[in-house]
Amino acid sequence: MARSWSELLGEENAQPEPEDERSGRFARLRDSLGKSRRALTQELASAAFDPGNEEDWERLEEALIGGDVGVRATAELIRRLEARPELPDLTEALAEEIAEMFGEPPTLDVSARPALILVVGVNGTGKTTTIGKLAERLRRHGHTVVLGAADTFRAAAEEQLEIWAERAGAHFVGAERGSDPASVAYDAIAAAEREGADVVVVDTAGRLHTQANLMEELAKVRRVIAGRLEGAPHETLLVVDATTGQNGLQQARLFGEAVGVTGVALTKLDGSAKGGIAVAIAYELGLPVKLIGVGETLDDLRPFDPQDFARALVAG
Amino acid sequence: MFDTLSDRLQSALGDLRGRGKLDEEQISRAMREIRLALLEADVNLAVVKQFVAQVRERALGQEVLKSLTPGQQLVKIVNEELTALMGAGASGLAFGRPPTVILLAGLQGSGKTTAAAKLALLLRKEGKKPSVIAADLQRPAAIDQLEQLGKQIQIPVYSEHDTKDPVAVVERGLDRARLDGQDVVIVDTAGRLHVDEELMDELVRVRNAAKPMNVLLVLDAMTGQEAVNVALAFQERIAFDGVLMTKLDGDARGGAALSVKHVTGRPIKFISVGEKVDQLEVFHPDRMASRILGMGDVLSLIERAEAAVEDDEKEEMERRMMKGEFTFDDFLKSYKMLRRMGPVQGILKMIPGLGKQLEGLDQVDEKQMSRVEAIILSMTPQERAVPHVIDGRRRMRIANGSGTSVQQVNQLLEARKQMAKMMKGMGKGKMPDLGQMMADGGAAAPQSAMSTRPGSAGRKKKKRSKARR
Numbered sequence: 001m002a003r004s005w006s007e008l009l010g011e012e013n014a015q016p017e018p019e020d021e022r023s024g025r026f027a028r029l030r031d032s033l034g035k036s037r038r039a040l041t042q043e044l045a046s047a048a049f050d051p052g053n054e055e056d057w058e059r060l061e062e063a064l065i066g067g068d069v070g071v072r073a074t075a076e077l078i079r080r081l082e083a084r085p086e087l088p089d090l091t092e093a094l095a096e097e098i099a100e101m102f103g104e105p106p107t108l109d110v111s112a113r114p115a116l117i118l119v120v121g122v123n124g125t126g127k128t129t130t131i132g133k134l135a136e137r138l139r140r141h142g143h144t145v146v147l148g149a150a151d152t153f154r155a156a157a158e159e160q161l162e163i164w165a166e167r168a169g170a171h172f173v174g175a176e177r178g179s180d181p182a183s184v185a186y187d188a189i190a191a192a193e194r195e196g197a198d199v200v201v202v203d204t205a206g207r208l209h210t211q212a213n214l215m216e217e218l219a220k221v222r223r224v225i226a227g228r229l230e231g232a233p234h235e236t237l238l239v240v241d242a243t244t245g246q247n248g249l250q251q252a253r254l255f256g257e258a259v260g261v262t263g264v265a266l267t268k269l270d271g272s273a274k275g276g277i278a279v280a281i282a283y284e285l286g287l288p289v290k291l292i293g294v295g296e297t298l299d300d301l302r303p304f305d306p307q308d309f310a311r312a313l314v315a316g
Numbered sequence: 317m318f319d320t321l322s323d324r325l326q327s328a329l330g331d332l333r334g335r336g337k338l339d340e341e342q343i344s345r346a347m348r349e350i351r352l353a354l355l356e357a358d359v360n361l362a363v364v365k366q367f368v369a370q371v372r373e374r375a376l377g378q379e380v381l382k383s384l385t386p387g388q389q390l391v392k393i394v395n396e397e398l399t400a401l402m403g404a405g406a407s408g409l410a411f412g413r414p415p416t417v418i419l420l421a422g423l424q425g426s427g428k429t430t431a432a433a434k435l436a437l438l439l440r441k442e443g444k445k446p447s448v449i450a451a452d453l454q455r456p457a458a459i460d461q462l463e464q465l466g467k468q469i470q471i472p473v474y475s476e477h478d479t480k481d482p483v484a485v486v487e488r489g490l491d492r493a494r495l496d497g498q499d500v501v502i503v504d505t506a507g508r509l510h511v512d513e514e515l516m517d518e519l520v521r522v523r524n525a526a527k528p529m530n531v532l533l534v535l536d537a538m539t540g541q542e543a544v545n546v547a548l549a550f551q552e553r554i555a556f557d558g559v560l561m562t563k564l565d566g567d568a569r570g571g572a573a574l575s576v577k578h579v580t581g582r583p584i585k586f587i588s589v590g591e592k593v594d595q596l597e598v599f600h601p602d603r604m605a606s607r608i609l610g611m612g613d614v615l616s617l618i619e620r621a622e623a624a625v626e627d628d629e630k631e632e633m634e635r636r637m638m639k640g641e642f643t644f645d646d647f648l649k650s651y652k653m654l655r656r657m658g659p660v661q662g663i664l665k666m667i668p669g670l671g672k673q674l675e676g677l678d679q680v681d682e683k684q685m686s687r688v689e690a691i692i693l694s695m696t697p698q699e700r701a702v703p704h705v706i707d708g709r710r711r712m713r714i715a716n717g718s719g720t721s722v723q724q725v726n727q728l729l730e731a732r733k734q735m736a737k738m739m740k741g742m743g744k745g746k747m748p749d750l751g752q753m754m755a756d757g758g759a760a761a762p763q764s765a766m767s768t769r770p771g772s773a774g775r776k777k778k779k780r781s782k783a784r785r
Contacts, residue, residue, distance in 0.1 A: 062361055067541065068540040070356075071352055072354060122538070122563070123425070123591075124427055155460070155461040156457040156464055157457070157461075159456070159491075160457035160461075162454045163457060177464075208563060212567045243539050243540060243543075244571070245568075246355075246356050246357075247538040247568040247569075248540075266349050270509060271511055271542070272510070308512070
């Protein structure tokens with residue numbers, strides 16, 4: 001059973017995604033992932049896996065590293081598999097261990113009124129697009145949404161978010177290019193309170209995690225939000241591109257230090273990338289994935305389901 | 317968090333100086349370290365395996381030079397092999413009968429639009445007359461972004477807001493460029509997944525219409541193991557000539573560069589090293605090899621320094637420094653030179669061995685440098701030339717005049733003293749210890765002099781966002 005939006009948003013009586021819908025519009029995750037994306041076990045012919053054969057273990061290790069899972073998380077997965085007294089079905093066992101690394105199915109906390117979601121990440125990961133789709137989802141689940149365009153740096157970033165706001169029927173708060181991003185966040189909260197909106201989503205400019213002054217600017221945005229609205233930001237999502245390699249760990253680590261990330265949105269899973277970096281981030285930093293992006297349409301932003309994802313990664 | 321390969325090899329091999337040859341077991345241990353280092357740098361696994369086999373062969377039976385530890389000897393081999401793998405020398409663009417067309421393609425978010433503007437600026441600096449065609453009709457507001465960038469750098473941008481067909485836009489854009497006498501035309505295309513057949517077909521049509529002399533794949537330096545599949549797919553469909561690698565100003569090792577060159581045979585031609593529009597550089601394989609290995613980039617540093625400093629300025633400065641004269645006027649001048657070289661962090665990272673120690677130095681930012689300048693500018697000409705006249709009252713006045721504290725002024729005075737001392741030492745032929753230099757004054761001066769937390773600047777209500785870049 002795939003995780004539903006109702007479950008992710010912590011609604012009462014939330015049910016998993018019903019089967020019939022999944023086989024239709026919400027087909028299995030695997031179907032919406034890139035067609036050329038090959039499952040790990042396809043690459044190592046897991047049926048023939050022999051736990052007594054050193055070379056088979058090496059092939060498994062290589063397949064995991066080839067999926068961007070990273071050296072340390074890979075070593076840990078191998079260790080856990082080796083520690084099993086028997087290994088009748090490698091595919092099943094590997095999927096279990098990976099799901100285990102991701103921990104409990106996540107929720108997105110939008111219970112406060114208004115709830116504030118801050119969205120951060122390096123350049124070009126798909127922050128604005130993710131926010132647009134999230135706004136539409138929130139609207140469908142009965143929330144009124146304010147979008148704050150605190151990306152005041154990139155040329156035309158505001159226009160891009162405004163187009164999404166229109167599509168998702170969200171209230172839009174912008175500012176002039178080059179103005180203070182913290183003040184945009186401030187204004188967005190004020191607008192939400194004025195309009196009685198339920199959720200404020202704040203978009204920020206992409207920045208490389210190594211740019212100390214830009215990270216400080218981001219920390220200031222967070223401080224202003226926290227000072228303006230009690231308990232906010234209720235969620236701080238780091239948007240990570242699934243094609244990212246081991247640098248994703250550094251992104252998660254440094255954004256986490258600057259603004260206290262609560263979860264990851266893993267985007268662009270519709271390519272051939274496996275998104276194994278999410279496993280590394282979950283294992284090394286204990287940071288859960290909350291959302292995944294599997295395509296361009298509004299329906300292609302989904303709640304993250306550890307078991308579904310692990311199975312799709314391993315078995316296809 | 318990354319150890320340099322050199323450190324890793326050193327600890328794996330221990331000190332074997334004077335032992336002659338590396339034996340099989342030591343080499344195996346070292347190869348494992350090389351393999352891990354390359355994988356952590358996101359070099360594709362298949363490429364790593366082949367590469368390691370090559371290095372092993374060369375390493376076996378190698379004499380360990382007496383002056384070098386075996387680790388360094390191995391690093392040298394790895395560095396040479398990496399450089400060779402990435403292609404010798406820099407490779408530029410091809411130019412034909414004008415207008416020469418350069419087509420940019422790549423995944424979403426790789427940085428094509430920004431790269432288009434940066435490339436146009438770089439070409440104009442080289443005396444070309446470039447323009448850009450906005451053929452990304454997919455991403456909302458992509459055209460606006462390019463138009464704004466074009467306005468910013470005064471480069472003509474051809475765009476059509478109501479057209480859905482990029483081929484038509486490219487054709488009309490090229491007609492326009494010919495009419496306007498542009499000799500280079502850069503075509504910015506929509507980002508697309510290499511597995512999206514429909515959009516890849518469209519890209520082929522755009523390519524056929526544009527008839528480019530140069531097709532560049534724009535690739536994010538942070539790309540992981542998939543870089544190989546992405547590159548192969550784009551190569552198959554649009555046969556790109558080279559790669560423009562973006563976001564190398566971060567701490568990504570950029571192992572994807574190696575993978576792509578290895579599987580497609582296409583060289584990296586340009587690298588983007590910062591968000592500012594002028595931060596695009598021609599690619600040098602040897603420097604990239606050092607980066608992947610975490611060994612710094614001295615050549616780029618020297619090049620930038622040379623570009624930033626006027627010759628006569630330099631001579632005068634050197635002459636004075638050798639004599640141990642280092643007034644605040646000199647201080648200000650050297651600061652200005654440093655700033656012309658670009659963001660300080662970027663410069664510091666190029667110094668070998670410093671990459672790792674830089675964590676504490678990350679705070680050296682432009683704002684702090686501005687504050688140092690403000691303090692100096694608040695001094696009288698006499699104070700700048702003869703710093704020892706600056707007594708307590710003058711310190712107070714300078715602090716007030718520059719909006720800083722007496723303590724900060726004191727720190728700067730102390731930094732100047734240290735630097736003057738160091739310069740004198742250099743004049744006498746003593747090379748200063750780099751670590752000491754960082755700690756005492758030198759490049760770290762802005763930090764030690766200005767230990768204010770960056771956040772305190774936020775108290776002043778001013779246009780921060782403009783100041784920040």
